[in-house]
Amino acid sequence: MITAAPVGDTHRMTEIRRATARDAKRLTRLVRTSGAYQGPYAPMIAGYRIGPDYIEIHEVYVAVGEDERVLGFYALLLDAAELDLMFVADSAQGLGIGRELIAHMVSRACAAGLDEVRVVSHPPSEGFYLSVGAERVGTVAASPPAVAWDRPDLVIPVVRRRT
Numbered sequence: 001m002i003t004a005a006p007v008g009d010t011h012r013m014t015e016i017r018r019a020t021a022r023d024a025k026r027l028t029r030l031v032r033t034s035g036a037y038q039g040p041y042a043p044m045i046a047g048y049r050i051g052p053d054y055i056e057i058h059e060v061y062v063a064v065g066e067d068e069r070v071l072g073f074y075a076l077l078l079d080a081a082e083l084d085l086m087f088v089a090d091s092a093q094g095l096g097i098g099r100e101l102i103a104h105m106v107s108r109a110c111a112a113g114l115d116e117v118r119v120v121s122h123p124p125s126e127g128f129y130l131s132v133g134a135e136r137v138g139t140v141a142a143s144p145p146a147v148a149w150d151r152p153d154l155v156i157p158v159v160r161r162r163t
Contacts, residue, residue, distance in 0.1 A: 027087075081117055
């Protein structure tokens with residue numbers, strides 16, 4: 001899937017494709033360098049690794065720019081109907097990459113027959129998920145030491161087209 005994302009007065013081409021085992025190191029680097037997980041949130045990603053086996057087992061999709069630079073990715077767990085991971089590179093924040101990834105994820109969830117996708121959100125990301133149609137259904141309690149804060153529990157409805 002290739003989409004055009006507006007950047008200033010020009011358009012940049014973004015491709016969303018299935019991640020491969022060869023993407024594992026780049027996805028791990030994106031997670032570990034995320035500005036959203038600085039300060040008190042740092043313990044959650046300390047030592048975090050996305051392995052090739054994770055990519056092979058789950059629906060992991062990566063957004064890449066024309067230069068093959070990783071702009072973001074998501075992981076959809078079909079058996080749990082959950083968005084397990086979603087990250088957008090700090091340098092790509094505000095360019096619509098997150099919205100493109102969510103639209104792609106909803107399309108994949110629809111194709112898999114899901115009615116909704118659960119998101120246990122990083123607290124600062126809740127506003128983004130609400131802006132793309134998620135609904136808050138509760139709170140997931142902290143589970144120290146890695147997650148020392150409560151997290152918003154959200155669902156993204158998957159609307160199926162009638163035929």
